[in-house]
Structures are given as structure tokens and as C-alpha cells.
Amino acid sequence: MTQMTDQTQKPTKVKSPCVKVCKLINGYCVGCRRTSKEITKWIYYTHKEREEIMAELHQRMYLI
Numbered sequence: 001m002t003q004m005t006d007q008t009q010k011p012t013k014v015k016s017p018c019v020k021v022c023k024l025i026n027g028y029c030v031g032c033r034r035t036s037k038e039i040t041k042w043i044y045y046t047h048k049e050r051e052e053i054m055a056e057l058h059q060r061m062y063l064i
Helices: 036-044 047-060
Strands: none
Touching: none
């Protein structure tokens, strides 16, 4: 999931998956599929933590 433009540059930041469709159902946002805790704390997560959350989002679509 890490994006790099060339070997001398650092990995780019993991952007928020927010799509501005914010409604929680079963504890998950229907737009980005994050929990309210993950949404609130997103700016404080490390790059690695954000990548881990992003990797889980696809599977969460079946929980909503």
C-alpha cells in the first residue's frame, strides 16, 4: 500500500478514505467504513497504523 515515486523519496502519506458520506450503521461509517474511533483519531495514527486500517476496509463492506 505504500506509494513511492522513486527510490530516493519517502513514502507518501496515507490519505483519509473519507468520501463525505458520513453515517454510522452497525458501528461503521457507510462512506469510508471506519469506526467512529478510527475517524476521530485518524490524524494521530502513524503511517503504519493508517495502512493497516486501509487494508481492512475492503472486508468491512460486508459488515454494514
